[in-house]
Each structure stands twice: as C-alpha cells, then as structure tokens.
Amino acid sequence: MPRAGLRIVALGYLTLVLLAPLAMVVRRTFAHGLAPVWGSLSGPETVHAFEITMLVAAIAVPLNTVFGVVAGLAIVRRRFPGRGLLNAFVDLPLALSPVVVGLALYLLYGRTGWFGGWLLGRGIHVLFAWPAIVLATVFVSVPFVAREVIPTLRELGDEQEQAARTLGASAWQTFRRITLPSIRWAVVYGVVLTTARCLGEYGAVAIVSGRIVGKTETATLRVDGAYQNLDATGAYSVALVLAAAAVAVLVAMTLARPNEQVA
C-alpha cells in the first residue's frame, strides 16, 4: 500500500478514537476559562485526592515492577509445569471488570468475608482504608511490566547469562549486571504503563475505598464526585491533569531513549 494511504488510515483511526476525545477533554476543561479550573484544582478535596493517588501509585508501582521482572524471568527462562497457566494468570487482571474486582475484595475482606472478620477483630482495616485501595490498584496493574519484559527477554535469548554463569558469576550478579541492563527500557516502559494505569483506576477503587472525602477519595473518584454534582469543569480539570501527567511521563521517556528504539 502506498505510504501516504497507510498514514492517512492510521492517523484517521487515531483521530477518531483517540485524538478527538483528547481534544474534547481539553476543550471542555477550559470552556469557562482558566479561573474555574484553577479553583477546582486547588480546592482541599482535590489536593487530597491527588496526594492519595500519588501515594497509592508510589506503593503499587514498585511492587508490580519487582513482580513483573521476576515473573517475566521465571516465565521465559524456566521450564516448569504450569508455566502457561502462570502466564495466563498474570494477564487475567486485564480481563476482569472492576466491579467484579470490588466484589471479590468484599468477599475476602468484608465484614463477613473470608478474612474480614478476623482482621477487623484485630483492628486491621483493609476495606475502606488505604490497604484496599492499594490492593485493588495493584491487582489491575499487575500485567504491565511483565507484558513488556517477557517479549524482550524472549527476543534477547539467554546466551550472555549462560556465559556469565559458566564464568562463575552468582545468580544475583548475573541478574544485576547482564539481565537487568538488557531489559532496562522494557522495564521503564512497563513502569510508565503501570503508573498510568494506577493513576487512571476508578471502578474497583470506587467500590473498596469508601469514598471518604479527604481520606480515601482518589483523583479518579474526585472526577466522579465532581461529575455527580454536575461540576463538569471540576471533573474535566482533574481528568486532564491525570491524562497530562501520563502523557508527560510518556513523552519524557520517549525523548530520553536512545534513538533506535523510538517506541
């Protein structure tokens, strides 16, 4: 197909499905000017919401990064029964609707749940406090680092690692000096995606957080809260900040990467 034709198709599709909605968000945010946007963003509830979102991401992202790298290595480098199953389980959170995630967490940690009674008896609050938000956020963002690391590990092969081992390097040294640098950009990209997903999570967190204003209300819940109160500007402003943060990180990563790996 001629180059221009392909480009038109691709850009047309992207515009229809992605770029136009993004432009709409920007337009609606600033529909009434800059001042209402600033007013919404600087309100105490909104500031708290951003704080909580960032704190949750600060926990969920490192956890999933470590998990993603270790799981990726296990799935690609080792042969063990159930490997395919493990791989499928890692991807499964993508398929689960957040409403179902919330229900599952209720079933586990609710007052009458599997662990809920026992935990509440010891004064440990999982649901309607930050642990549940972290659990829900970690759940929905489990796949991303592994997803990136696995194909890269496959492409690279383990010759260098084997060489290092025969030269006497320990497993940890091999990992730190050879494996990790070679998957560095895959990990970084996975971290970016995980962060983006953590910022944007709504459905499961809405159910398990208790929506306590100023305490467990994340940024996405603030979007919903503003929207329910017919405060469109407030809703869109917070949403735009979330989207802008994700785009900024993505662009920064793209620019920082060596030129031959543009994606």
Place this chain on the structure above:
Amino acid sequence: MTGRVRVFAAALFLALAVLPAASARPAGPALSLVAYSTPQPVMARLVDLWSSTPAGRGVSFTQSYGPSGAQARAIVAGQPADVAFLSTGLDVDGLVDAGLVSQSWGKAPHGGIAADSVVAFVVRGGNPKHIRTWSDLVEPGVQVVTPNPFSSGSAKWNILAAYSAERKLGKTDEQATAFVRQLFRHVVSQDSSGANALNTFLTGKGDVLLTYESEAYAALAAGKDIHLVIPRQTMLIELPMVPTRAAPAQARRFIAFVQSARAQAILAANGYRPVVESVLSRPALKKWRLAYTGGSRAIVRIADPLFGGWRRADRVWFDPSKGRMVAIEREVGGPAGAGG
C-alpha cells in the same frame, strides 16, 4: 541498578510511613457520615453549621458520598458509618438485615426521615413536547430516560410512582402493570444510577427524565436548560437518615439537628421538601412553599396499603427472578419485544 533499587525502596518506605498517618483517626469525637451523592453540597453546609452549635462543637466529621445502593452495601461490608443518609428505605432495610441498624428505625422522630422529595419529570427547556401527565409519556415518539430498576433506587421509585398513578386514576392492578410495560417500551436508556441517568439526559438523549424533584432542582441550580414538571399523581420519596447501632450519642444529635427548623429551612431552599412543614410558612421560603404545595396532587406513600411498605413492594416488583420488572424487561427488550 542499585541506585534504582534504592530509589524504589525509599519511595516505598516513604509511602508506607505517610499513608497510615493520612488515614489515622483524629482525636476527639468523630462522626462518619455515609450518604448518597446528590445532597453532598447541602450536607457539607449542614455539617459546618452544626459544628458551630453547642452540640456539635469539637466533633469532627468524615463524609462519604456515592450511589445509595453502593453506599449501603459498603456499610454492610464494614465501612465505618455513624449516620447513614440514603435515598430509599429499602437500602436502610438492608442495613437492618445485617444487624447494623435498629429494626425500629422507622419509629424515630419523623419516621427517621430527614427530607422528602417526589417523583418528577424533567423535560427540555420550554417543554417542547408538552409533557404534563403520565399518559403523555406513552405518546408516540416520546423517549423516556430512567435508570435500571435492578441497580437504582431512583428507578424503583419511578416505577412505583407510574404504577400508583394509574391506580389513583382508577385502573386495576393488571391495567396499571400494563401501563408500566407500555412505559418501558419508550425507555431509551437505563443507566445504573439516577445521577448517570440525569447526565445522560443532559447530554441530549431522550425527551423526559424520571427522577427525584430534588435532583431536578440541583440541575436547575447548576444552570441546565431544563424544565421541571410534577405530575398530578406522583409518589412521595422519603429520604431516611438513621444512626447505626454502634454510633455515639452525637449521631442522634446531628440527626435531630437536621430535622430542626433551621436545617429544614436550608434543605427546603435547596430543593428538598422539609419534614417540618411549618418552615414553609417563612417569608423567605414563599417561592418554595408554592412549588411544594401548589396544585392539588395525589401523592402516594410507600407505606400506603397499595404497597404495604418497601419489603413487600420490592418483592413483588424487583425480585431478581420473580419480580414483575423481570418479565417486563424481557417482554420489552427480548426477541419477542417490540423494542422502544
């Protein structure tokens, strides 16, 4: 690489150190309010006001707002709640079943109700299709927006109001049920909550939205181009505010404050019908008195013999397998249905 590990570890440590503080309970008496979403602005004001009264001084509040059913379920699952302000008595009954609220909550002052509303029609500004009565809703070409009755308390009020309106006009049980079926043939969207349905309507879908009068006033206050129509036959929506069993005494005092004339006047001025009707005689609320009491209306209550209370009505209409709405949804939408 070690550097990166260190950064991760530091971030993790920081987060773990700070977060518990972020959710720590403050010293002194604290009340947790769990409410449905619409009254957020007015409740925030009432909470502030109460803090300046002797009874409320020094009491800190946490507030949570969300869809009524979801909030009720959260409380059942363990969400700390001292005051529950929900949009149907059915949701409170759910709390009673879980042992979290006293069974005799309806015997509290004003029946445990903080404010009332009624089922209303919201139409486009200027009412281009001249919708005034329930039978106008089933005219050809009229598109109705209502939430899904199995996920929204608001939808349940709407359906019971439609049914009772027909019964008030002298129709039999069968005819009134047939009317509800006919109504659903005109429904073009069934959102999961009343708030979503309102927003669906505001984005331009449908000719008439069935919702609470209080939601309509909230939309009007937000400057939306809509028009409110109260049909002559409608249903009284009673919005319960109850203390939970484990709540401290301040919870009851707060509820008593909400039911006091001062707070009721504020509620009335925000689109909620007061349970203390005498406040409507205040000169400042004249416009509201006319709005709430103007025109003779047949207003049905859920406790009336027609329905016999929420539990019975819910079983008859909204049981997930045997309720009338199950059959109606299937007849209207399924392969044999004519479709809206």
Place this chain on the structure above:
Amino acid sequence: MPAASATAGPIPARARGRPRVAPTDVLPLGFVACFLTAVVVLPIAALVWESRRQGARSFWRVVSSPEAVAALRLTLGAAVVVALVNAVLGTVTAWVLVRDEFRGKTLVNAVIDLPFALPTIVAGLTLVALYGPGSPVGVDLAFTRGAIVLALCFVTLPFVVRAVQPVLQELDTEMEEAARSLGAGQAAVFRRIVFPNLLPGILSGAALALARAVGEIGAVVLISGNLPYRTEVSSVFVMSRIESGDAAGAAAVAVVLLCVSFALLLAIGGIRLLVTRHERA
C-alpha cells in the same frame, strides 16, 4: 531479526558442576507464586466460591437466563469485532509509527498509551460528547451497539499497536529488500516475509484487546444506554446483579466471563508457541 535465541540448548546443570537447585532458583518462583496468590488468585478464588454458594442449579439459572445470555452474546460479539478492528488498524498504526516519518510523530506515539491513563469514565464522557447527541461532527452513535464498539476501541487501542511496534523495529529490512530486488511485489513481501514475523505480536495484542473488551465497563456504561437484551453488556449485567443483592449470581456470570478470557489467553499462548516454534531450537 531477533537476536540469536537459545539455538544451543541450556547447558545441563550437572555438567557445569553446580547443584541442581540453588535457593536462588526457588526464591524468585516462590515470590512470584506468593504475590500472584495474594493479589490475583485469592480474589478469583473468592469469586468462584461465591458463585457456587447457592448451588449448581442456581448458577446455571442465572447464567442461562435470557438477559445474561443476551448480554454475553453482545459482549463477546463486540469484543471479537474490536479485536479484529484493532488487529488490522493497530498493525497499520504500528507500521506508520515505525516505518514512516511525519511531524508530530513523537507526540502521536506518546499518546497511544493514553487509554491506560485516562479514567474510563472520562473516556466514556468524551465519547458521548463527541459522537452522541449534540455531537460537533454531527454523528449520533450513542446508545447503539456501534457506540459500544467505539468505546471498546478506545480502551483497547494500545494493545496491538504496542505489541507489534517492537517486532517491527527489530525486523531486519534486509530480507524485504532482498525479496523486492528479486522482483516480489509489495503485497507478496508483506504476506510472505513481514506478516509471519508480526503474527505472534498481533495475536498477543488482539488477545489482550479481546480480554480487556470482555471486562470493560467504565467507557461503555455511559454511551451504550444499557438497555437489557439490547445494549447491555455483561459487566453492566453483573453490576445490576450485585446491586439487587444477588452477589452469587453476579459472581456466576463473572466466573463465566473469566473462563472465556482465561481460555482465550491460554489458547493464544499456545498458538504463539506453535507459530514461533521454527525460531526455537
């Protein structure tokens, strides 16, 4: 060309003079298993348990009820359409992003991942604003099945694109040029040389897109109208079950959806193994 994979098999541990299983072999796997169990497996187990709570007959009654079946058919149908659309257009997009040059490419490339970051309700909101009543482009798709497909395309856009891009990048253009210099046309070059290399990536991406589409609720719920039997997707049906107090029924339908996704992911993993077998020793 992918870097030389393990063309020689792994050197047997005994030949290397090391013990068969070192703690460092077991520890990572143990960590993975524990983490996955605590975070993913336990909630799913709780769901499965809940779906069985009222017995098998009740399970089947909910799952085979006409409304559930209608929702499932709609959900799967839409998901398949979306996976196909993404497979084609996502590949085209990846091609354009890797092989083409135009101004703003960096920015476009960066925003591909946006659907992950944008809360899905915002996505739904803007799609309604753009393609619903009052649309600035005069398109009113809202509350139709087309709207569902559109919303799902938004949330699944990155999957195929990002799966295909790295493969395209690694692809050595020498073989294509050689083929062309031997007289093969564009289409043949694509079909015979490029496409087989892209296929595993396309399959992975499409499978993920399908799995995600099956479970999506946020972007769809605002634009579809949720009319039972007509525009109600399974996740909305599950939510209405939860809201009417039938957690077991909700779990039942959720488990069915999960099984579908799980089977899909396993199948794609298997196909991927088959397709790449020629690359491994």
